[in-house]
Amino acid sequence: MDPLLSRLSRGEPVLGDGAWGTMLQERGLAPGDPPETVCLSRPRLLTEIAMAYFAAGAEVITTNTFGASEVRLSRHGLSGKCAEVCRQAVAAIREGVGRRALVSGSVGPLGELLAPLGDLSLDVARTAFERQADALATAGVDLVCVETMSDLAEACLAVEAARRKAPGLPVVATMTFEETPRGFFTVMGVPVAKAARRLGEAGADVLGANCGTGSAVAAAIARAFREATALPLSARPNAGLPVSHDGRTVYPEAPRRMAARVPDLLAAGVTLLGGCCGTTPAHVAAMRDAIDAARPRPA
Amino acid sequence: MNGPEGATAATSALAAIAASLRAGEADEVRVGTRRALAEGATAAEVLKGGLLAGMSVVGEEFGRREVFLPDVLLAARAMRAGMDVLEPLLGPGGAPSAGRVVLGTVKGDIHDIGKNLVGILLRGAGFQVTDLGTDVPAERFVEAAEEAGASVIGLSALLTTTMAGMRDVIGLVRERGLSGRVRVIVGGAPVTEAFAREIGADGFAFDARSAVERVRALVAEAGRA
Numbered sequence: 380m381d382p383l384l385s386r387l388s389r390g391e392p393v394l395g396d397g398a399w400g401t402m403l404q405e406r407g408l409a410p411g412d413p414p415e416t417v418c419l420s421r422p423r424l425l426t427e428i429a430m431a432y433f434a435a436g437a438e439v440i441t442t443n444t445f446g447a448s449e450v451r452l453s454r455h456g457l458s459g460k461c462a463e464v465c466r467q468a469v470a471a472i473r474e475g476v477g478r479r480a481l482v483s484g485s486v487g488p489l490g491e492l493l494a495p496l497g498d499l500s501l502d503v504a505r506t507a508f509e510r511q512a513d514a515l516a517t518a519g520v521d522l523v524c525v526e527t528m529s530d531l532a533e534a535c536l537a538v539e540a541a542r543r544k545a546p547g548l549p550v551v552a553t554m555t556f557e558e559t560p561r562g563f564f565t566v567m568g569v570p571v572a573k574a575a576r577r578l579g580e581a582g583a584d585v586l587g588a589n590c591g592t593g594s595a596v597a598a599a600i601a602r603a604f605r606e607a608t609a610l611p612l613s614a615r616p617n618a619g620l621p622v623s624h625d626g627r628t629v630y631p632e633a634p635r636r637m638a639a640r641v642p643d644l645l646a647a648g649v650t651l652l653g654g655c656c657g658t659t660p661a662h663v664a665a666m667r668d669a670i671d672a673a674r675p676r677p678a
Numbered sequence: 679m680n681g682p683e684g685a686t687a688a689t690s691a692l693a694a695i696a697a698s699l700r701a702g703e704a705d706e707v708r709v710g711t712r713r714a715l716a717e718g719a720t721a722a723e724v725l726k727g728g729l730l731a732g733m734s735v736v737g738e739e740f741g742r743r744e745v746f747l748p749d750v751l752l753a754a755r756a757m758r759a760g761m762d763v764l765e766p767l768l769g770p771g772g773a774p775s776a777g778r779v780v781l782g783t784v785k786g787d788i789h790d791i792g793k794n795l796v797g798i799l800l801r802g803a804g805f806q807v808t809d810l811g812t813d814v815p816a817e818r819f820v821e822a823a824e825e826a827g828a829s830v831i832g833l834s835a836l837l838t839t840t841m842a843g844m845r846d847v848i849g850l851v852r853e854r855g856l857s858g859r860v861r862v863i864v865g866g867a868p869v870t871e872a873f874a875r876e877i878g879a880d881g882f883a884f885d886a887r888s889a890v891e892r893v894r895a896l897v898a899e900a901g902r903a
């Protein structure tokens with residue numbers, strides 16, 4: 380069995396990193412510009428962020444390739460750059476942390492609605508996900524992470540593409556849920572139990588939630604997953620929902636508050652932890668301490 | 679179609695349109711709209727009691743997450759089907775234009791579902807709308823407003839990272855000395871009244887329905903300026 384998967388299924392917590400997009404924005408990425416451009420223009424910045432997360436205690440570092448699918452890149456005049464963006468994103472992380480951390484290849488939504496609701500055909504979507512998975516595998520990632528999905532059909536296409544084009548690598552699949560009076564659903568109306576079943580059938584090895592409203596609900600979502608699946612679980616919440624403060628975007632959850640939720644997450648059965656939008660190396664360091672306190676790392 | 683009986687029949691026809699719209703059934707909405715008109719309802723009555731009534735139910739249900747995005751999209755499509763029937767009767771041909779509006783989603787942002795709803799309702803209310811689409815640079819809004827002789831620019835943003843672009847449009851309107859003639863209204867999920875004030879927007883609307891009322895007031899203001 381893959382060493383990461385065997386750790387996760389033994390119940391051993393593994394800590395990932397935090398946000399990339401918001402870290403890049405703080406370092407000068409203009410609002411509205413795609414973070415993936417940094418892979419080509421300032422890869423050094425990616426190396427620095429990777430090193431900061433590694434120093435904070437992250438064991439898995441995510442590539443800056445959330446929007447590196449051809450469908451998204453082509454909207455920014457970066458057609459045909461998927462392979463190059465993925466190669467640079469992985470190389471920049473390795474440059475900083477070598478093989479001391481695992482590299483997780485991020486695959487985000489295509490950014491358009493799938494037919495029949497939207498105009499994006501299933502074939503175009505499948506091809507885009509396959510290219511991206513292939514590019515990430517070729518670039519040498521250790522796992523693939525399909526994340527921030529709302530549409531189950533789209534999430535399953537991405538998972539199947541990773542299975543096919545990145546054979547042998549673990550596939551993590553996480554969606555973004557909101558709390559409703561009837562439980563947790565994605566904005567497209569997908570409940571946790573259905574997501575667990577279909578993503579599992581599509582071939583995902585680790586399931587869960589990322590992004591969303593913050594760490595408070597992350598444990599509750601994880602408990603809903605635990606009822607629906609025996610697969611290892613992942614949780615990577617936002618540092619709360621962003622608010623605008625004097626024209627600046629601010630994420631309200633302090634590292635300490637997020638770390639205080641770690642015992643809840645572990646108790647809910649989550650073994651792959653990390654943060655999404657607004658989280659920083661300080662959040663990861665606080666989570667590292669909380670994990671180690673709950674469960675001392677093997678020396 | 680006069681008298682209390684006619685009124686009841688018309689009311690139930692409108693309620694049926696609202697229900698079909700709520701269910702996202704575009705064909706039913708189209709047929710129901712034609713039927714209501716044939717039975718004597720005016721286009722304005724069908725719009726208000728049928729289409730808008732149905733859309734506001736869907737909007738509220740989505741706000742409470744009793745329904746989800748696919749339901750909103752299907753309802754918006756059904757609304758469009760009804761509007762295709764009504765527009766020739768409501769438009770400038772029938773009544774004088776309520777004003778000219780340039781509408782779009784700001785730079786870097788491709789969310790357009792809410793913006794499209796605002797556009798549909800504005801057209802329904804008799805405004806002449808130039809929809810610039812999504813990912814629209816500040817420059818383009820101002821140029822289009824000048825070209826169209828619009829008195830209102832409507833900006834939509836769904837990302838906290840692109841909201842800032844609204845400020846650029848307002849700055850440009852001032853820079854070009856258009857502040858007197860052109861008013862700017864902003865909206866979209868992360869946009870608040872306080873943010874609108876902070877960036878110097880002339881108006882803010884929380885949803886598509888109140889956007890129409892706000893735009894109406896801004897057109898009147900711009901006319902007086």
Ligand code: B1M
Nearest residue numbers: 490787788789790791792832833834838865866867885886
């Ligand atoms: C002119 O005056 C006015 C006045 C009133 C105005 C107005 C203008 N404009 C709107 N209003 C008002 O009236 C309307 C009707 O009452 C209302 O409009 P709304 O637009 O608010 O409401 C609509 C009727 C329904 N609501 C929507 O249409 C938005 C729904 C959600 C799910 C959403 C969608 C659908 C999409 N997305 Co996007 N997306 C989300 C949204 C999450 C959510 N739960 O809401 C949000 C907004 N997205 C987000 C993100 C991060 C993103 N999305 C992205 C992409 C997409 C899709 C393409 C997949 C799709 C858009 C499809 C389309 N054609 O529009 C990416 C960005 C692409 C880009 N550059 O713009 C991407 C960056 C990444 C991603 N996750 O894929 C989040 C923003 C976080 C933040 N606050 O910054 C988000 C809150 C989801 C989340 N929880 O993370 C009012 O606000």
